[in-house]
Amino acid sequence: MDSLAEGRYAAAEQVRAPMGHGVMYAGFQAVAREWPDATAVIGPDGTAATYAKLLEAVEDAAGKLTAELAPGEVLGLAVADPFAFVAVYLAAAKLNVVTVLLDSKLSAEELAYSTGKFDLTKLALDGTGPGLFALAPAGSDAVRPESDYADDDFVVHCTSGSTGRPKGIVMSQAAIEARVRLWAGEMELTPADRVLCALPLWHCHGIDVLTLPALLTGATVVFADGSRLTGRGLGRCVESHEVTVMSGLPVMYQMLTEARGIPASALRSLRLAISGSAPLAPYTQKSFKQRYGLPLRQVYGLSEIAVICFDRQYVGNGSIGKPVTGVEYLLDPVPTEDAAETVYELSVRGPALARGYYRDADATAEMFDEGWLRTRDLIRADPDGWYVLGRHSAFINVAGNKVGPLEVEAALRECPGVRESAVVGVPDARTTEHIAAVLVTDERFDLDAVRRRLGERLRSYQLPQRYLRAPALPRTPLGKTDYAAVRRLVDSEERDAK
Incomplete structure (x- = not known):
């Protein structure tokens, strides 16, 4: 990796995930069998389901996939209902069916693009009758595309597409399991926790950072429709479900700090509040702590590798903290006009790293370099905590x-x-x-x-x-x-x- 050889290097503890197909399902199955009567999920409508019920739904979904999918077919998961989404996801993990996570609100044009881009053959959609979900052909059945997925590929995350067409980030079950276990350890999750997920499950933050870490530790996931929540509604959700851990976008915390009629006691059950997926304003961070008495910690990562840094010690003031366990990093100095300030371009690697972008050799070559991910983000690495200055290209x-x-x-x-x-x-x-x-x-x-x-x-x-x-x-x-x-x-x- 000659282009980064002059960067500063630090190696974190190496954590290797178990290899093989079905590892995500096996982890969930073990938890469900140990705590069958514990609450696994609470839906946006308040309906609760135990681990035993969720495991039963996973097995039913696996049976449906086995019956209706031919070997080598690629599944597009576009289910809005969170209980059904999780059941299909874990069923696909059991069978090691390559699964592309899609926004259920995609337009017909966007869905057609994703079908062609990622070689989809079947779509899992919200069920309109009995059953959790429905399977429908993706595009024409006349021609089944020859895919370029590897034997150990499992999930494809689609980038948000805010600056162009989305790319497909391809990951194995081992990589997913590594990011889930490592992050669950950072949050110190236990079966006593209740984790609020008000983010879409097709995005890394919703599924890998919130839902899967909770389900693989025996905690409860409380689902909410973040697009419809007000500040007061968010406060009521935390209070009524006694949420202990929440992570979301800065706009969620901005709503909580600005909303009227939310007493500080409404969030008393929270032990951990995390902001991620977008830059957190220091003003919002300070206001949240002043109002609710709880530090608002920032997390930084990319879907290609999930969590990279976490302000666990609470430096605050917009800091992203330091790299988490399992992440190695390189800091490559970048010339600046200000000689008094040292700026670095950050590269990272670890067991949670994706293998690249699906059928996009140019984008893969730009971001992935000999086992390293070039984040393209510029970092100020202060001794107490790091700060993201922005994307190199921006x-x-x-x-x-x-x-x-x-x-x-x-x-x-x-x-x-x-x-x-x-x-x-x-x-x-x-x-x-x-x-x-x-x-x-x-x-x-x-x-x-x-x-x-x-x-x-x-x-x-x-x-x-x-x-x-x-x-x-x-x-x-x-x-x-x-x-x-x-x-x-x-x-x-x-x-x-x-």
Whole structure:
């Protein structure tokens, strides 16, 4: 790995997952047999199911898959109901059926794209009659595609597609089992825990970070529809189900800190609150702790390897903490205009690493290098904790100065009247690019005051030249800021101004 040879290296403890097909099912089966009467899941409607009932559903789903899938067929899992989703997922794990996790809300066009891209032959959909789910042909039965999946491939995670067409991240059961076990250890999960999952199960955060770690340790998963939750609804969900662990996007915690009518005691059952999948504003982190008396810890990772860093010791102030057990890392110095600041590009590896992207050799070569994952994220590695400055490709070039959008966004969110912010670069003939900021504001907003505050916090070349106000930031289905849509918003405003 010559391109990274000059980076600083640290090796974490090596944790090897057991090899072989069906390891995820076997782990769940062992837990279900040990605690059959314990509550495994609680659905969004409050319906509870024991481990014995969930295991029975898994066996039924496995029977259906065995009867209706031919050897070598590829399953697209597009089920909205969380109980059914988990049952089909674990059934596919038992049979080692290659399974592509899909958003159940995909349009017909997006579903057709995924069918062709990932060589799907069958789709698991929400059942309309008796039974947990229905199987339907994916595309035409006349031609069954020849897939390029390896013998030990199991799950394909689709990237969120916020900046383009989604890619398929291919993983073995051993890699999934490793990430689940390692993360369950970091959270110190026990059968006494109740874990809130208000994120979609087709995404790594929902299935690998929340649901599977809970189910493989005998804990209870409390499912909620995050797209419909208000701050008060989220607080009531935690209180009524006595949730002990929750992890979600920063917007969830922003809702909790801003909502009225939630007493601090509503979250008293929580022992661990985690924010991930998007940058956490220090302001939200501070406000949450002030209101509820519980540290809000940030986790950082990529779907290609799951959790990389966790602020377990609570450095706060936007820190992602340090690498977790089972992750080796390389810090490759990156030249910057500011000689006083050392910035690194981060690469990682470990037993939880995916093998690459399905039928995308160029993207695989760009991110995967001789067993390492090049995150393309730039890191400031302070002794107490690390900080993500932004994605290498997302940096804005202002007259030769590289500006990290995340740093500018964080400074904007510290300004009175700015509730949310998104920053993008706009082509500029004089300076290569200039900075545009899209803001969601409240009645306290004053642009002159924002400019003065930023002038105290940022360097001159980091200051936005354009400000746009919007009622809300565009978001992906997962809830992340959709920067492609933000850029279109800026471009549209620029055209209207001409």
